[in-house]
Amino acid sequence: MHVDIGAALASAADPGVERATLDDLDERVAAAHERIEQGRNKGEFGYASLNLPEATDAETIHDAVAPVADAESVITVGIGGSALGAKTITEALAEDPGSHVVLDNVDPEHVRRTLDGLSLADTAINVVSRSGTTAETLANFLVVREAYEDRGVDWTERIVVTTGESGPLRALADQHDLPTLPVPEGVPGRFSALSAVGLVPPAILGIDIEGLLAGGQQAADDLAPSLYDSPAYAYGAMAYALEEAGATVNAVMPYAERLESFGEWFAQLWAESLGKDGRGQTPARALGATDQHSQLQLYRAGHRDKVVTFVRPRERADVSIPDPDHEDLSYLAGTDLGGLIDAEYEATVASLPAADQPALEVEIDRLDAESVGELLYAMEAACVLVGELADVETFTQPAVEWGKNATRALIRGEATDETAVIDERERLRIGETESL
């Protein structure tokens, strides 16, 4: 992975990072790296995530999915960290990205249409929940199960469950004697892409999961006590310094359709890990070149509160543009779509510092298993580094738990502190409407 920080230095943009700031920051990066290494060595909660490339046993995953390896497609039932890693990986690497369907919402119309559109006899079910209690996941699992039964397909023969050692999902799996894989110890969901949590659908679809782990290991080996020697830390340190300088929004803009979900995965990683104590960059999502024609206006000329993170593979598929046979289009002659999207990338990256706005560049060699594994791992390490520099609790998400508890209490009809807040809000809302 290659990171270019030139367009985010103070000499190029405002907000930007002074070279001297970066040199000072480098000493803090060294201290943070030491803390991270200590956490990894002791397998401490959260830090253990960065050991996954060596801790994950690909063979165990292959064995667990063997009974469903003939499936043509996979339906994942999970949410957040229990869905986005697998979604990102299969979107980037599956021959047919449509072969992995993710049910990570409980929109009834969507769930019904998704199930109606699948040949369930040829579809494996991948149910994932670290806690085994998440309402959306458990509800969708029950709906999926019933759909299989209604169509006369034995769901117990088509399923793999990944969950913790206890909880309702574990109990259901034991009750039906389902093949199960454990969630890794000490690893929050959003950091678990390179474990069974993210690797079951790729394994079923024949994606090179060993390559993904090898790429992750490469990124782990590239961590070093200086941001100048470590692309992951260079990215993290710059993101931190830019936030300090006022770039409170981080818009991630991959120039590859197959990396669109990477933006979604990154958004959870950044938001849940770093959105604490009144700080944390707000992740925004864009796709190049498409969003040049919708969001770029704001990125260049809007508030000076953003950094755009550009992401692209250096190699692209070869699709030539046919002879335009029209003078006005002659500039396209002899080019290909890869050349065009790369020209758009170069032009757009340059357009930001030209408007005094910062940009960071992240490039991977190509869209293969090694490079995708490397990218995911490096962004996780960058996130952990930012958490150290900002001194926040990177590996918890207490503000999300509030909503989860409130939902459960509302559905059960229980009166709790959370539902009291909801009742109060409802009362105020009604009062406001009546006074209009």
Ligand SMILES: O=P(O)(O)OC[C@H]1O[C@H](O)[C@H](O)[C@@H](O)[C@@H]1O
């Ligand atoms: O894996 P689960 O326990 O079902 O949790 C799924 C998701 O639930 C919550 O929203 C958490 O904030 C996420 O971090 C987590 O990934």
